[in-house]
Amino acid sequence: MDQRLAHIALVVRDYDAAIDFYVNTLGFELVADEYQSEQDKRWVLVKPRGAGNASILLARASDDHQAKYIGDQAGGRVFLFLKTDDFWRDYHAYSAKGVTFVRAPKTEDYGTVAVFQDLYGTLWDLVQFS
Secondary structure (H helix, E strand, O other), rough: OOOOEEEEEEEOOHHHHHHHHHHHHHHOOOEEEHHHOOOEEEEEEEEEOOOOOOOOEEEOOHHHHHHHOOOOOOOOOEEEEEEEEOOHHHHHHHHOOOOEEEEEEEOOOOOOEEEEEEOOOOOOEEEOOO
């Protein structure tokens, strides 16, 4: 059996602001940005540069119920984990671009990690595994 994650939906307030953050601030690749007229929405996929295939579907909230989860899809926990091959390169690059780190870098048994938030407050681990 060959299974793997393809996309993870992340509820956002605005497509273009989210694209700007993920592509221009974090350096992700814009994989798709296609208008779907039958549902009056866009199919927007971004992914970190590198060998991984999983991508994030930036899904604009379509009602008040969905909007209340923007930035808090994991109930205050870290939601996504960005594996890097050079923690300090990415940490300094993100810091220089204004990314907010809510937990300072630290070395654990499993690697070096820090927690940052996206433009809506969604928590991410930036991690380089040992």
